[in-house]
Amino acid sequence: MKITVERDVMAEAVAWVARSLPNRPSVPILAGLLMRATGSQLVLSSFDYETSARITIDAQVDEEGEALVSGRLLSEIARSLPNRPARFTANSNHVELVCGSARFTLQMLPVEDYPQLPEMPAESGTVPSDEFTRSVAQVVVAAGRDELLPVFTGVRIEINDDRLSLLATDRYRMALKELTWNPATTQAESAALVPARVLSESARSMGGGEAVALALSNGIEGEGLIGLSGEGAGGRRELTTRLLDGEFPKVRHLMDIKPNVTVRVKTEEVLESVKRVSLVAERNTSVRMVIEDDRIALDAATGDQAQATEAIEAQVNNVAGGEMAVSAVGFNPRYLTDALSALDTPYVQFSFTAPGKPCLVQGLPDVDGEPEADYKHVIMLMRLPG
Known part of the structure; x- marks a missing residue:
């Protein structure tokens, strides 16, 4: 094998493939990165029996062939190379x-x-890359990180004809995003539970083209796999990963909150306020939101050592009428920050039913508009002392 590639293209491609390499490979050969040169292209691949990554880049191929080298070492070397064309020459050793x-x-x-990489399942459909990247980012924040509870570390992808739904929960919060996509067949219907980390990384890295293609296994070939493909920096990227086992909890009904009290505020204003106030919050304690007629007040404390409070103008609607059904609630500050950061609208609406009950967070295009129905984020409220 004798090839020449542009340094920046090669470094980006190697770095992307190397991200899928296992930290502790079950067998040493899985630490390798496979290079295959043919025609005018170089294909770089990695596989750990769970996730495979493959990228195709342009190259000057003087002699076709393949080579397997340490992936992490090659990635470190590629980052440090001078800005010159990189030439690879492989012999037998x-x-x-x-x-x-x-x-x-x-x-x-x-x-x-080296093991044979799995084949991509048949393409199920495509979704605009920028919309897919944004949608995945909004949902994965609610996925769990505890590997002992793997079903909560996934994102459930549901396909119903031209509707694509993404749903995640870690039991304390839930996020649902629904979007229109282009299915390969009409009346398509399927579901899959995809590892959130893999889905997030692949969505971010495939935003260079117009669309990302999803390929769900059809139950006959490639059973238990999902494939994603799209354009990234330097070339075409393809990734497959095994689906998670287990039944995803039925949480959609928890999104259907009929509020007694709604609060509308500027998204950026409340986000920055939460970040400031939560600086003095003790671990596992809440940031309290006190709801008044025309404003909310956020406060937190670390015993007698430090306290913080900040008031923000708000549009408060007492839907139930009479005495305010909800006057003070407690949020996990990290969950609240994640939910607000996931929004891309200038205003946000909080919908409450009662203290201690789930709160629905939705984006608003303007303060008097209707909440956006395609993205819902639910946070379980914390009990306040006393």
Whole structure:
């Protein structure tokens, strides 16, 4: 194998593929990054039996072939190279990398021992890349991080004809995003539970083209897999990952909140206020929101050592009438910050039924408009002392 590639394109491609390499590979060969040169292209791949990553970039191919080298080492070397074309030459035992006056020799791993990468399932449909990236980011904030409860670390993808739904929960908060997409077939209907971390990283990295293609396994070929493909910096990216097992909890009904009290405020204003006030909050304690007629007050404390409070103008609607049904509630400050950061609207509406009951957070295009129905974020409120 003899190839020449642009340094920046190669470094970006290697870094993306290397992100999927296991930290503690079950067998040493899985630490390898596979390079395959053919025609006028170079394909870089990694696989750990759970997730596969593959990127195709343009290259000057003087001699076709393939080589397997340490992925993390190549990634570190690629980042440090001078801004010159990088030339790879592989023989039976080593790969020589020359870039400007820098020269590296890497030991080759046995290509014949490397596992076969899974085939992409048949394409299920496409969604605009910028919309997909934004939607995934809004939902994954509610996914769990506890690997002992794997079903909560996933994002449930539901396909119902031309509607694509993304749903995540860690039991203390939930996020639902619904969007229109372009299915490959009419009356398509399926669901899959995808690892949130993999979905998030792939969505961010495939925003360079017009659309991202989703490929859900059809139950016959590639069972238990989802594939994603799209354009990123330097080339075409393809990723497959095994779906998570287990039944995702039925939480959609918790999104249907009929509020007794609604509060509308500027998103950026309340977000910055929460960040300031929560600086003095003790771990596992709440930021309290006190609801008044035309404003809200946020406060937190660390015993007698530090206290913080801040008031914000708000539009408060006592839907139930009579005495205010909700006058003070407690939020986990990180959950509230995540929910507000996920919004892309100038205003936000909080919908409350009663203290201690779930709160629905929705974006507002303007303070007197209707809440956006395609994105809902629910936060379980914390009990206030006394």
